Amino acid sequence: MKKTVFLGALTVAGLAAGAAAAGTLDDVKARGKLNCGVTTGLVGFAAPNANGEWEGFDVAVCRAVAAAVLGDSTAVEFVPTTGKTRFTALASGEIDMLARNTTWTFSRDVDLKFEFVGVNYYDGQGFMVPKELGVSSAKELDGATVCIQTGTTTELNLADFFRSNNISYEPVPIETNAEAQQQYLAGSCDVYTTDASGLAATRATFDDPSGHVILPEIISKEPLGPLVRHGDHEWGDVVRWSLMALIAAEELGITSANINEMAAGTENPEINRLLGSEGNLGEMLGLNADWAMKAVAAGGNYGEIFAKNIGEDTPVGLARGLNAQWTEGGLLYAPPFR
């Protein structure tokens, strides 16, 4: 008996060690499903809709990668993670990639051994207060009680901002955005701080969005992007170039409406290489030739995804701003597909 248990433990441990070593791309292909870590629910970025299907800006990245790798944008298992559990979930292999408005920082990249594959949203930390408080600047927040999601970069930026401005505050740590919203609306904190996009998304769900103002100060740079584990470069390349394909598609004018037509071949060689009618970019990645075409067809190009989930016509109502293409004064810039 004792022996069997011991041998069993050995087998399990051996299997676990074996799984960690194999390539993620092969794992995903073998499994037929992509495990993608998302938030536990932030309208516009990642939240289940009325039918229980996940949708949103971050979800679209997961779907694009699944479409590129497996040819099926629905072959995604969404794993909700909190600010606290996300990195453990990724490091332990529970998820293949994390698309969860996570800020690209030095220590996460270098010390935690993750690989940020790019930026899908350029953000900055902001503050939201009820209009009735009559606050017009974050520097007037001396003595305020601030709701903040713990374990995030916002927590550190907040401490730095108040310290450098020599004013005090009382933090109210909370786990999820939903909790923060409840605390903030009940008045148990004066201010809610997180990435400005998150504030806008949260405010959009309020009964009376106009009763709350987002203060003008943006106190940090928050480049949000998907990430994978360090050391598996083939997989990192797949996720990176799937994201880049979405961005390049917008720049090149490929939309979900004209993609089939363009995939047949165009005058523009870069479009041809991207969509697979010319060259062998897909083969280099270990994917089919139509990988990028599938990725873009899944939810449209970057601009379409933005407009559909968080753009100005949605309740979240974010302007493109920094997230416009480089050709239009923004920061989005996909390296050449050649």
Next chain:
Amino acid sequence: MSTLTDPPNESFRLSMLINDTRYRSLTFQVIAAIVLALCIWYLGNNLIQNLRAAGLNISYAFLGDSAGYDINQRLVEYDSQSSHARAALVGVLNTLLVAFLACITATIFGVIAGVLRLSNNWLVSKLMAVYVEIFRNIPVLIWIIIIFTIMTAVLPGPREFRGDDATSSMLFDAFAFTNRGIYTPLPWFQNGIFESASMNWLLVLAGLGLSWVAAHQINAWANNKQEATGVRPKTLLPVLAAWLVPFLALTMIMGLTWEYPELKGFNFTGGIKVGGPLIALWFALSIYTGAFIAENVRAGIQAVSKGQTEAAAALGLRPRRVMNLVVLPQAMRVIIPPLISQFLNITKNSSLAIAVGYADITATLGGITLNQTGRAIECVLLLMLFYLTASLVISMVMNVYNASVKLKER
């Protein structure tokens, strides 16, 4: 002719390890120990190899780095520039604080409910039965969240105290009940003997200690007198004087004054703030564990033979004195061992604090620090070490107490 020879000097053979009962149990213990050691070695080695493969290592150097985050409730000096170790200390103290408070109140609730559940009054005993069954059958996390949610939803926010047409007002202008916590006046000494406030408070405590000794002496004197003469001298006034005179004199000399909480800017300032998360956690742990303790108390009381009650009643003792002098002291030896488990449960359940944003050790070291540094293995090991130490200490103290109250047989 046969000669008697000594029995052959039995030499040790390897097969005796299995066949000889003198050695057999030893053999199996050694085998089990080796297997266990191999298991631990294998798992440890596996961990180290996998960490190395991922380019990571185990290092506690991060504890000295600046933490960078703020904590809302701190019993020692702390700011965002302090180290992660300091943040962990703040968490440790917060955990111990809520565990200590909850152990006391849970015991009080438990003893009252346990005794009342055995009451002859049908309504009282049924009410207590309902309390016990409701509270111990719903997970404590749910109670913590329910109480915290009710507090934030029902109590007014500080902004409702503001302005001329404020919808809420402070009780006696001294206590403010808000959804962020309860603000009470803070006593402090205008012309204290020492510089630091805590030294002055220690002085007051020392004074109270002296009072206790004096009151004890007076009682001992009264007992002697009663033994000798049969008449007990009146001790109420001297005992009261022994308690009050030094205390009043000390506080008068040092000039005791109160700092009242005031609404300034966004929040109340001044006074003492007992935060909402602390109250919710404390109260939830108390009523939840109190329900378990009530059952322990009931079991303990029912374990005392009914003859004891009847004999005490036959001596003419009133029911309350029967309970206090005869039944409860005997019930203690049944109550205390499971009570230790309940105290351990309170300490460990306090790790649910993060659900309401209370900065205990799980929230600081096991939450924010773990997340900011990514040192999951190190932080979790430290957490395990802390909870293990705390539990063993509580266990030890309670076992010493148990030894002192258990039935002494001669």
